[in-house]
Structure formats: structure tokens, C-alpha cells
Amino acid sequence: MTDALYLEDLTVGQTFVSPTHALDAAQIKAFAGAFDPQPFHLDETAAKGTFFGGLAASGWHTAAITMKLLTATTPGIAGGLIGAGGEISWPQATRPGDVLQVTSEILEVKPSRSRPERGMVTMRSETRNQRGEVVQVLVSKLVVPKRHPG
């Protein structure tokens, strides 16, 4: 963590690229069984007659994998990746066989007025599959510490 980034190190337009994650049907079904047990996330045959037309990952599974990829992105943020919230959308389904990768861009860096030791960073993270298609867009607000408070 010696090269971890503080608020002072972040600038608008800076980008970060994550490692990749290969998704398969077993992972999709395991996550869905625990957290989103709907037919289109659990069973190929049952999924055919649904909105998705075939097995698709839960959007929350895509979000969780995105988080895993963000935590594996270097350099990291000092104190860790701490999100206060954000906006999320899933422009298209994540499917078995997809290889996911996250590209993030800093949109805003804002020191806190009330808390001199930290600030808020807005980051846009696009999760793409192996064909470059965007399967998730997350615009998140992150709590980031300052290297030199005050």
C-alpha cells in the first residue's frame, strides 16, 4: 500500500483499468441461488421463455464482480475503496462465458468542508465484456483520505 493514492493524487480525467474476470454458468447459478433466485438466473431452459431469452447473471452479481475487479486495480486508494453510494445501470445482460473488465475514470475530486482529513471522489466505472460491450455503468461516490489533512 506504499503507493496508495490519496485525495491529492487524484485528478479529473485520470483512468484506471482492472484485471479481468471470467464468468461461467456455475458462478451465475451459485450467486443467484444465494441472492437472486429467479428462473432466468438459475436455469438455462427456464430462462429461454423469459425477458432475457437465456441464462443471465443477476445485475447484483455483475456489481459484485465489478467490486472485486476494482479492489484488484492498482494503484489502490489509501484506506480502501469506500463507497457512499452511486448510480448503477445494466445496459445489457451479463452471460455465461463473458470475460469482464472494468475501466474507471475520475469525474470529480472534492475536499470535504467539514472534514479536513478527507474528501469525496466521483468515479465512473464501465464494466465491459470480451466484445467491448458495456454490461454495467456505475457512477460512485467514494470517501478518500487526504495525505496532508487541513
Added chain:
Amino acid sequence: MTDALYLEDLTVGQTFVSPTHALDAAQIKAFAGAFDPQPFHLDETAAKGTFFGGLAASGWHTAAITMKLLTATTPGIAGGLIGAGGEISWPQATRPGDVLQVTSEILEVKPSRSRPERGMVTMRSETRNQRGEVVQVLVSKLVVPKRHPG
């Protein structure tokens, strides 16, 4: 699914209450190990010196449990719970021992102009712990089929 709700059955102000989910440290660590391996989600001692001051669930774990509780809420929505996206925030941390429950309210019901067989519903879901404290607010856009298309 005979009493599943279609777009015509949903009205602004309608509310739904989910079952509950009891969260413990083992679940928090298991989710974090798979998707959000940061010290404050993995280890009580390491968590003490962090922003959270103690073990806390990943926000994405809270989101996943919320989804589980929404899928277990009756009556369900015809065709399942299919989200296009939404806004999420975590006003406070989810902790070991928390018992989570989700209360949802319909904010908007909007038939699609281009797709006569369905519409978009905006729903606000508040996830609370056993003390009634809100640990997550999710305002989601759901794709909901019509009972009588066109």
C-alpha cells in the same frame, strides 16, 4: 405466480414489506472473500483501525441481501424482478448481528410508448436493521409486463 402483479396492478404509494434476513460475521466474511476483500469486511481486528471502526458488510453484500428479500416479497411482479438500474446509497454500515428487512414503495408507474406490452416502474426500497436504522436506500427502475398489452 397466479396472483403476480402486472403493470395495471401497481399504483403510486403502494407499499410492500419483505421477510427478514439475519446477518452474521461468517456471511460478511464469505461475501467479502469472494467479491470485496478489504480488511474492514474480512477481519474484526483489522477493521478496528479503519473508517468503519469494526467489521462491516460490503455495501454490495447489503445490496445482494436486499435483492434476496425483494424476491421473497409477496405478491411478486409478473415475469420477475427485472431491474434496468437505479440509485443506491448506504447511509450507515451493516454489521454482524443485524436483522435486515426491506420496505418498498412504488414512486412511478409509466407505460412504455414504444413497447405496448410493458412499462417501467420506479420503486424506492429502504433496507433497515432491527433498530429501524436505514442501511441502504435503493431507487430502482423495473421492467414490468402489462396484463393487457396495447
